[in-house]
Amino acid sequence: MRTQGILEKYRDLIKLPKHAVPLSLCEGDTPLIPVPALADRLGGGFELYVKYEGLNPSGSFKDRGMVAAVSEAVGAGAKTIICASTGNTAASAAAYAARAGIRAIVLIPGGKVARGKLAGAAMYGAQIIQIDGSFDEALKLVREITDKMPIALVNSLNPYRLEGQKSGAFELCDALGSAPDLVCIPVGNAGNITAYHMGFTQYHELKKTGIPSFIGVQAAGAAPLVLGHVVEHPETVATAIRIGNPARGDQALNVIKETNGKMLSVSDDDILAAQKLLAGQGIWVEPASAAGLAGLIAEVNAGRDVRGKRVVLICTGNGLKDPDIVQLPEPIKVRPDFEEVRKILVA
Ligand code: F0G
Numbered sequence: 001m002r003t004q005g006i007l008e009k010y011r012d013l014i015k016l017p018k019h020a021v022p023l024s025l026c027e028g029d030t031p032l033i034p035v036p037a038l039a040d041r042l043g044g045g046f047e048l049y050v051k052y053e054g055l056n057p058s059g060s061f062k063d064r065g066m067v068a069a070v071s072e073a074v075g076a077g078a079k080t081i082i083c084a085s086t087g088n089t090a091a092s093a094a095a096y097a098a099r100a101g102i103r104a105i106v107l108i109p110g111g112k113v114a115r116g117k118l119a120g121a122a123m124y125g126a127q128i129i130q131i132d133g134s135f136d137e138a139l140k141l142v143r144e145i146t147d148k149m150p151i152a153l154v155n156s157l158n159p160y161r162l163e164g165q166k167s168g169a170f171e172l173c174d175a176l177g178s179a180p181d182l183v184c185i186p187v188g189n190a191g192n193i194t195a196y197h198m199g200f201t202q203y204h205e206l207k208k209t210g211i212p213s214f215i216g217v218q219a220a221g222a223a224p225l226v227l228g229h230v231v232e233h234p235e236t237v238a239t240a241i242r243i244g245n246p247a248r249g250d251q252a253l254n255v256i257k258e259t260n261g262k263m264l265s266v267s268d269d270d271i272l273a274a275q276k277l278l279a280g281q282g283i284w285v286e287p288a289s290a291a292g293l294a295g296l297i298a299e300v301n302a303g304r305d306v307r308g309k310r311v312v313l314i315c316t317g318n319g320l321k322d323p324d325i326v327q328l329p330e331p332i333k334v335r336p337d338f339e340e341v342r343k344i345l346v347a
Pocket of ligand 1: 060062084085087088089090156186187190191192193240286288289317
C-alpha cells in the first residue's frame with residue numbers, strides 16, 4: 001500500500017526551499033506494466049513497458065510536479081494559486097489546493113477541454129475561467145496576472161513543478177535497476193520531457209544509472225517543435241497537447257539533441273489507433289497519452305532498430321479523463337430473460 005508521496009520518498013533528491021510545507025496525496029509510485037504483446041506487434045526482440053501515470057491521485061502525471069509547487073507556494077505564504085491548462089494541470093492544481101486549504105484558479109482555453117478534467121477541477125473546488133482563446137494565450141495571461149497580483153503560478157514554468165516531476169525518472173531507474181534505453185513521451189508545453197531528463201541526469205550522477213534517448217511526440221496539428229515555428233491555431237483530438245508555443249520548447253529540443261533522440265509528430269488517426277492498442281492490453285489512457293506509442297510505431301516503421309532495448313512509454317493521463325472520445329455502441333436492449341440473452345450470445 002502506498003502511504004507516502006514523492007516529497008517524502010525522494011526528500012533528499014527533490015530540491016525545495018526550507019519553507020516548503022509537507023504535502024501529499026500519496027502521488028507517484030505508479031505501475032510499470034510490461035506489454036510484450038505490443039512489443040511483438042512491433043517485431044519483438046525488445047522489452048516494452050507502460051509507465052501508467054494515469055493512476056496518480058488526480059488521474060494524471062501532473063500530480064508529481066504539482067505537489068512540489070503547491071508545497072513551496074503554501075510555505076511562501078500563498079493563499080491562491082493559478083495556472084493555464086488544457087485540463088490536467090487544472091485538475092491537479094485544484095486537488096492540491098484543496099488538500100492544502102488554499103484557493104485555485106484555472107484558466108482554460110475556449111472549448112476542447114476534456115470533460116473528466118473539468119469535472120475534477122470543479123469537484124476539487126477550483127474557480128474555472130474559460131478564455132476566448134488558446135492555451136498559449138491563457139498562459140500569457142497567467143504570467144501577467146502573477147506578475148501583478150499576489151497569486152502563485154503553478155504552471156511548469158514554476159521550477160518546483162520540474163523538481164517534483166523528475167521523480168518519474170527515479171522510479172523508472174529503481175524499477176528497472178538502471179535507466180531504460182528509450183523513453184517515448186508526448187510533448188505539449190514540454191515540461192514533462194524536460195523534467196524526466198533532469199531526473200535521469202541527477203540519478204546518473206549519483207548512481208551511474210545511465211541516461212536514455214528520448215522520442216518526443218507531438219500531434220501533427222500542434223507540432224511547433226517539429227515544424228520549427230509557433231502554431232497559431234493548434235488542433236488535435238489529443239486536446240491535452242493542443243499547444244502551439246511550448247513554454248519549455250527550447251529545453252525539450254536540447255534534451256532531444258543531447259540524448260540523440262528525435263522529436264516527431266503523429267496524426268490524430270495514429271494517436272487514436274495507439275489508444276486502442278493500449279486499451280487492447282487493458283490500459284485505457286487518454287488520447288495524448290497514446291502519442292508516445294504512436295511515435296514509437298512510426299519510428300520502428302521508419303527503420304529504427306529497437307532490438308535488445310528497454311523501451312518505456314510514458315502514459316500521462318487516465319482514459320477516464322476523456323470519455324467523450326469513445327464512440328459508445330448502442331447497447332443491445334433485452335428483457336431480463338435467459339432465453340433472450342442466450343439467443344444473442346450464440347448468434
Ligand atoms: N499528456 C497529458 C495527458 C497532458 O495533460 C499533457 C499536458 C502532456 C501530455 C504534455 O506534457 O506539457 O509537460 O509537455 N498538459 C498540460 C495541462 C498542458 O494543462 O494539463 P507537457
